[in-house]
Structure formats: structure tokens, C-alpha cells
Amino acid sequence: MPKGKNILTTDIVKHVATLAKLDLSAGELKSFQDQLSSILHLVEQVSKVETTNVEPTSQVTGMENVMREDEAGVSLPQDEVLRNAPRKHKGYFVVDAIFED
Amino acid sequence: MPDFEPVIGLEIHVELKTGSKMFCGCSADYFGHDPNTHCCPVCLGLPGALPVPNRKAVEWCVMLGMALGCTIPEFSKFDRKNYFYPDLPKGYQISQYDQPFCVNGKLKIKEQGTNNKEQREKIIRIRRVHMEEDTGKLLHATVEGKKVSLIDFNRSGVPLVEIVTEPDIRTSEEARIFLKKLHHVVRYLGISDADMEKGSMRLEPNISVKLKTDGNLPPYKVEVKNINSFNFAKKAIDFEINRHIELLSDGIVPKQETRGWEEKKGVTYSQRSKEEAQDYRYFPEPDIPPVRWTKSQISNLKSQICELPDQKIARFMGDYSLSEYDAVVLTDEKETAEYFENVMKQVTKNKGQITAKTIANWIINRKADISKVSSEELIKQISQKSQKATMSDDELGQIVKKVLGANPKAVADYKAGRKNALMFLVGQVMKETKGKVNIEKAGLLLRDLI
Numbered sequence: 001m002p003k004g005k006n007i008l009t010t011d012i013v014k015h016v017a018t019l020a021k022l023d024l025s026a027g028e029l030k031s032f033q034d035q036l037s038s039i040l041h042l043v044e045q046v047s048k049v050e051t052t053n054v055e056p057t058s059q060v061t062g063m064e065n066v067m068r069e070d071e072a073g074v075s076l077p078q079d080e081v082l083r084n085a086p087r088k089h090k091g092y093f094v095v096d097a098i099f100e101d
Numbered sequence: 102m103p104d105f106e107p108v109i110g111l112e113i114h115v116e117l118k119t120g121s122k123m124f125c126g127c128s129a130d131y132f133g134h135d136p137n138t139h140c141c142p143v144c145l146g147l148p149g150a151l152p153v154p155n156r157k158a159v160e161w162c163v164m165l166g167m168a169l170g171c172t173i174p175e176f177s178k179f180d181r182k183n184y185f186y187p188d189l190p191k192g193y194q195i196s197q198y199d200q201p202f203c204v205n206g207k208l209k210i211k212e213q214g215t216n217n218k219e220q221r222e223k224i225i226r227i228r229r230v231h232m233e234e235d236t237g238k239l240l241h242a243t244v245e246g247k248k249v250s251l252i253d254f255n256r257s258g259v260p261l262v263e264i265v266t267e268p269d270i271r272t273s274e275e276a277r278i279f280l281k282k283l284h285h286v287v288r289y290l291g292i293s294d295a296d297m298e299k300g301s302m303r304l305e306p307n308i309s310v311k312l313k314t315d316g317n318l319p320p321y322k323v324e325v326k327n328i329n330s331f332n333f334a335k336k337a338i339d340f341e342i343n344r345h346i347e348l349l350s351d352g353i354v355p356k357q358e359t360r361g362w363e364e365k366k367g368v369t370y371s372q373r374s375k376e377e378a379q380d381y382r383y384f385p386e387p388d389i390p391p392v393r394w395t396k397s398q399i400s401n402l403k404s405q406i407c408e409l410p411d412q413k414i415a416r417f418m419g420d421y422s423l424s425e426y427d428a429v430v431l432t433d434e435k436e437t438a439e440y441f442e443n444v445m446k447q448v449t450k451n452k453g454q455i456t457a458k459t460i461a462n463w464i465i466n467r468k469a470d471i472s473k474v475s476s477e478e479l480i481k482q483i484s485q486k487s488q489k490a491t492m493s494d495d496e497l498g499q500i501v502k503k504v505l506g507a508n509p510k511a512v513a514d515y516k517a518g519r520k521n522a523l524m525f526l527v528g529q530v531m532k533e534t535k536g537k538v539n540i541e542k543a544g545l546l547l548r549d550l551i
């Protein structure tokens with residue numbers, strides 16, 4: 001993969017935007033392409049570290065097997081649950097219709 | 102026409118009936134409750150909330166895997182599956198990606214041949230059994246003239262186990278038998294209602310079709326989502342198989358996509374909303390430390406698994422000399438099997454004469470309502486009935502003589518070689534004895550005395 005500029009193609013940036021449900025203008029597309037590419041470039045430097053004998057990990061605390069007993073407690077009251085909802089109806093959150101067909 | 106062969110795999114979601122949700126202390130018993138009354142910051146995906154796995158849910162997932170013959174890897178972890186949908190408040194589902202709790206299992210199914218006696222056995226391999234959380238529920242409605250979707254997060258975060266098979270299934274009937282058997286195992290373990298109508302067991306077949314001579318898997322597959330009955334699954338699979346064969350016969354490879362099942366019309370339909378390439382960007386869940394099992398934890402969980410349907414059927418056939426049919430019917434519901442064994446225990450303890458076959462018949466033919474009749478009471482009823490059914494030979498002899506004396510014409514007819522006459526006389530004896538004698542015994546005695 002080439003270093004520096006254009007690690008990400010416009011298509012990849014468009015795809016990431018779609019996954020994030022974002023509509024990007026042509027200008028935004030260009031600016032995110034540059035920004036995301038330089039972030040990737042920065043992170044790429046980590047791959048220079050020698051890791052042959054290092055176990056991969058996704059955790060830093062060293063903890064394992066943290067679980068809770070199966071005990072049901074009290075939930076929030078309905079009006080608390082809905083307190084910050086921009087739209088609500090009869091105890092439900094409301095969003096624009098999701099068309100399924 | 103070339104010889105086509107379907108290739109079918111199954112994904113099954115089972116909701117566990119734990120008391121609390123998967124990662125928070127909200128009650129998991131959400132069915133039929135007011136919307137958004139079983140929620141907290143964790144299952145609403147509010148910032149800063151910390152999910153902590155439910156030990157019982159994790160153990161049940163592992164036990165289901167064990168019951169399906171899976172290997173339980175020593176190390177396992179949770180991952181985030183990222184996608185946007187209004188029923189998923191965090192923007193990701195906590196699931197398992199590359200290190201699930203259970204891998205490489207198998208389930209044996211038996212298919213009845215066309216001739217009722219021949220049975221075909223087949224192994225369906227289980228790729229994995231993993232733990233995840235359910236999503237909220239969407240309702241579609243019109244509010245103030247506008248079409249909207251309503252969201253209820255009571256179901257959000259309820260423990261969900263996903264079972265994935267290898268594409269070993271070749272017919273819709275094999276799929277149906279597999280699903281019924283899996284349902285049976287889940288019910289035996291007592292880890293889920295597995296109630297299809299309530300949606301606590303949901304089926305997703307994936308289907309493709311290839312030339313029988315082609316050793317490779319097809320280059321596409323079609324997934325049919327969220328089917329809630331074994332028969333609908335069978336119908337949806339058959340519909341897809343036929344659709345694919347038609348396309349392939351015209352030289353068209355069916356499109357890889359997700360479809361829904363429309364029961365009223367008996368068709369599947371393309372689900373446009375999910376068509377865009379799925380890119381879940383899985384990554385390890387940083388909020389939940391991984392799980393590492395000790396050998397003793399694994400063997401302890403293994404010891405908690407009850408006797409499963411196949412083992413019970415084999416034992417009933419061996420211990421009680423029951424036919425396979427009787428054993429299968431008796432073990433269909435765990436409670437019925439337990440009832441039968443309770444009755445057997447008492448009969449054996451009291452050195453009773455009632456056979457296992459008789460007890461099985463009473464239960465299978467519902468001669469008594471076992472939800473109301475205690476096992477002691479059932480034994481009493483069976484004994485009384487069998488006493489009535491026996492009559493001393495002397496008594497029977499007298500009745501036979503009486504019948505012969507009253508029907509000289511039939512006796513003469515029989516002597517003249519008319520076999521039907523004997524049946525008439527047997528009928529008369531049965532009538533006189535009110536059916537309390539064995540029909541063959543009456544026939545033999547009649548012939549002896551004529």
C-alpha cells in the first residue's frame with residue numbers, strides 16, 4: 001500500500017459514509033478522504049513495531065470472566081425512558097417509517 | 102433437464118428464558134408488557150453504560166452447544182457487530198464473531214422413507230453456537246396521518262443464542278426434521294420457551310441450488326429471514342428451490358440477497374432495505390473482558406445437562422422393551438416421560454403385574470388425563486379395568502354353552518363348513534360377556550365345544 005496520500009479511494013470513503021448514514025457533499029468527500037487517509041497513515045506506523053512473539057489482545061485490564069448473577073432488578077419508569085426522545089407516541093419512540101417492502 | 106441439487110443451511114435464533122437480560126438487570130420477561138417499561142441505560146444504549154454478561158445465559162449457551170455435540174473452546178470473547186437500524190439503540194449489537202462459545206457440533210436426524218419401515222439417518226453438522234443480544238421491536242403505524250415506525254426497547258438486550266449449521270441439508274423435509282429436533286433439545290434443556298408464535302425461536306434458512314454433478318458449493322445463497330413455523334420454513338425452502346431451478350435453467354445465477362416470507366401468498370419477496378452490501382465491521386467488545394473456562398467448569402456444566410430425547414428414547418426401548426414408536430411418543434414431552442417413569446417405579450416397587458406396554462398404551466391413547474390423574478390413581482384404574490377384563494374359565498364355559506344351545510342353526514351352519522357362522526357365535530359370546538373376554542379365547546372355546 002502506498003504511503004501518505006490516497007490510501008483511501010473516494011469509493012471507500014463513500015462506502016464508509018453510507019454505513020454511517022451520512023450524506024457527504026463533494027467538498028466533504030475530498031476533505032474526509034484526506035483526513036481519514038492521514039489518520040490511517042499515522043496508525044500504519046504502529047505496524048513497524050516488532051510483534052512476532054506478542055499475543056494479540058483486545059483488552060488491557062487483564063481481567064477475565066467478569067459476569068453477573070441472573071437477577072432481575074428495577075428498570076426505569078416509562079416516562080424516564082422516553083424523557084429525551086424527540087418524538088414519542090403512547091409509550092413508544094417514534095421514527096420515520098422504516099419501509100420493509 | 103439437468104439434475105439439480107439444493108444446498109441448504111440454517112440459522113436459528115433462540116431467546117433464553119433467563120430472569121434478567123443479557124447485559125443488564127432489566128427483566129427479560131417482556132412479552133405482553135407496556136412498551137419501554139423494561140429498560141435501563143444499558144439496554145437503551147445510553148452513553149457511559151457498562152454491559153456485564155449474565156452468567157446463566159452464558160452457561161445455558163454452552164450447555165446447548167454441548168447438547169449439540171460441540172467443542173467448547175477454552176477461550177472466548179464478545180464482539181461488536183456494527184449497523185444502523187432503529188431497533189438497535191447502540192448502533193451495534195454485542196455478539197460473537199471469530200471466537201464463539203461453541204464450535205463443530207452435529208445433530209443426527211432420522212427421516213422416514215416412503216415405505217414406513219425404512220428410516221434414513223443423516224448427520225447435520227453444526228458450525229457454531231454463539232451468544233448475542235436481541236434487538237428492540239418495531240411496529241409500523243400511522244400517527245397523525247403520517248406513516249411512522251414505533252419502537253419498544255423491552256426486548257432490547259434479551260439473551261439470544263444463534264445456532265448455525267453447515268450447508269448439509271438437501272431437502273425442505275430434512276430442514277423441517279432438523280428444526281423440530283433442535284426445538285425438542287432446547288425444550289428438554291429448559292433454557293427457552295422456544296415458542297415460535299411469540300418469536301422466541303426464529304428460523305432463517307439459506308438456500309442455493311447447484312448441478313448435482315458439481316462438487317463445489319454454489320457461488321451465491323439466498324437467506325429467508327425470520328420465519329416462525331417449521332412448516333413455513335419448509336414451504337419457503339421449496340418456493341426458493343423452484344425459483345432457483347427456473348432461473349438456473351435459463352442460465353441465470355440467482356441474486357445473492359435477503360428475502361422475506363409472505364405466508365398469505367405462499368411466496369418469498371426481495372427485502373430491498375437490506376440489500377446494500379452488509380459490512381458489519383466486527384471488532385472485539387472492549388467493555389467486556391473475555392471468558393476463559395477451566396476444565397472443571399466445563400465438566401460441571403456438562404454434568405448439568407439432562408438426559409436428551411435420543412438417549413431417553415434408546416433407554417425406554419432398552420429398559421422397558423417398548424417399541425420405537427411408543428418410546429418416541431412418550432418422550433415427546435419431558436413431563437410425559439417423567440410421568441411414565443413414575444408409574445413404572447411404583448409398579449416395580451409394589452411388584453405389580455402391569456406391563457410397561459400397558460402403561461404406555463394408557464398414556465399414549467389418553468385413556469386417562471395425566472395432568473389430573475396421579476400415578477397411583479392411574480395404576481388403580483388400570484388394575485380395575487384389567488380385572489373386569491378377566492373372567493374365570495368356568496364362567497366363560499357356561500356362557501359358551503348357553504350361546505351354543507340358543508343358536509342351533511348357526512352351529513349346524515358351522516358344521517356344514519360355513520366359517521362365518523363361527524364369527525356370529527363369537528359375537529354372541531362377546532355380547533353375553535359384555536366384552537370381558539379375549540376374542541380369540543372365545544373363538545377357540547367355541548370350536549372345542551361344537
Ligand SMILES: [Zn+2]
Nearest residue numbers: 125127141144
Ligand atoms: Zn436494561
